[in-house]
Amino acid sequence: MNSIRRRTLGALAFSLLALACMPAGAQGGWPGGKPITWVVPYPPGGTTDILGRAIAARLGSALGTAVIVENKAGATGTIGSAFVAKAAPDGYTLLGTSIGPQAIVPSLLQHMQYDPVKAFEPVTLIGNIPHVLVVGAGLPFRTVADLLAEAKARPDTLSFASGGNGTILQMQGELLCMQSHTRMTHVPYKGDTPAIQDVLGGHASFMFAPAAAALPHVEGGKLKALAVTSAKRLKSLPDVPTMAEAGIPDFVVEQWQAVYAPAGTPQPVVQRLNAEIVRILKEPDLVAMADKLGVSLVGSTPQRLADTQRADLAKWRKVIKSAGIKAD
Known part of the structure; x- marks a missing residue:
């Protein structure tokens, strides 16, 4: 009996220790009524900000909690990105950003405050600006x-x-x-x-x-x-060729908008965020808003965002090096 009791107590202690080591958002009840912060690394009024606020309001309704948008602008978007990179990976801090801080600026600056790949969990591509x-x-x-x-x-x-x-x-x-x-x-x-x-x-x-x-x-x-610069002709400019049709192959450039969480955010949280945001991006009123902003909504898997970011990091690193571009 003593042996059984010791094993039982040992298992209970291990379970409590594992629970204590888990991120707060993964301990059950996420989001649990606690507000979520959606960081926009640009000033208010731009496309990233407008889209972010529209998605955040709908996401809050879907999760049953407030999603508060905070603008943390500066340093070409890297100040807000660094803030999220250093935040607790508990599902309560998100980054609504664009291609610049995640795939271009890292090749322009000698000293970054964050690793654009390792510091984040990709959630979803929001859309592209042709x-x-x-x-x-x-x-x-x-x-x-x-x-x-x-x-x-x-x-x-x-x-x-x-x-x-x-x-x-x-x-x-x-x-x-x-x-x-x-x-x-x-x-x-x-x-x-x-x-x-x-x-x-x-x-x-x-x-x-x-x-x-x-x-x-x-x-x-x-x-x-x-x-x-899109892969296909635009509905708004049906007579204008793509760059490939104009004789410049391999010239597809997409200025994407995306959502990230801090690295280490529990995968169930990431998957829930992905599912809700992808659903939100299909809502007719949001599609209409995006059309006016010139954004083609996507709504992707986290893996597609990760693949897109890595490909663009490599592409723009090569261009920046070839052209000798330096940050201001």
Whole structure:
């Protein structure tokens, strides 16, 4: 009897110790009415923020708790990302972010506050923002081939605008230079809007612009759309070829939005978050909102997000090294 009792007490002690070592969110009852913090690593009002708030409100209803959005902007999105990377892996802190801090900036900075892969548990891809290569209406280029022919004939004379150093808009211009073996000058601006304005004004030759931002100017005849960076043609620009159709193979660029949790978050929590967010992304009113923002919603498995991030880390690392791009 003493032997049986000792084994029973030993098993109970082991169970209590294992329970004590588990993350709080995995000890049962998650989310248990405790508020969840959804960190947006950018200022309020942008696409990542607007989408994040819309998803967070619906996620809170689904989980029966509050999901509070906090904007922790700065350092190209890395301040908010670092905050989540250091948070407890209990399911109560999430990161609603984009391609920049997770797949571009890590190759620009010598010292990162977090490992973009090891510090996070992927939850889901939210969606993609397609881009379009646009030139001013007054320029003679009608195709990507026309543009590149000029770039090859007169190196360093054409310029491409972007919303700033290290942005996905710059990366696309540098990728085009690298793949076409041409030299064109990057002109960074403080945001996408002034960049578009200078392409409209003829102060920059072209740019890769978010499709939703460029569309009114294309429809108004002030910009010419030469190609889109998505894998397929866009419904909003059915007559505009993809980059592959325009003669530039292997040029699919997706500016993705995604959700992450801190590394070590219990997989049941990750799977529940994934299931709820993927369901939310199918709601008609959210789809309509995303359409207005120029976002094509996805809703993926955690593995697809992990694979997408790793592929883009490798792609943009190569471009950054080839172009000698440095952070501001």
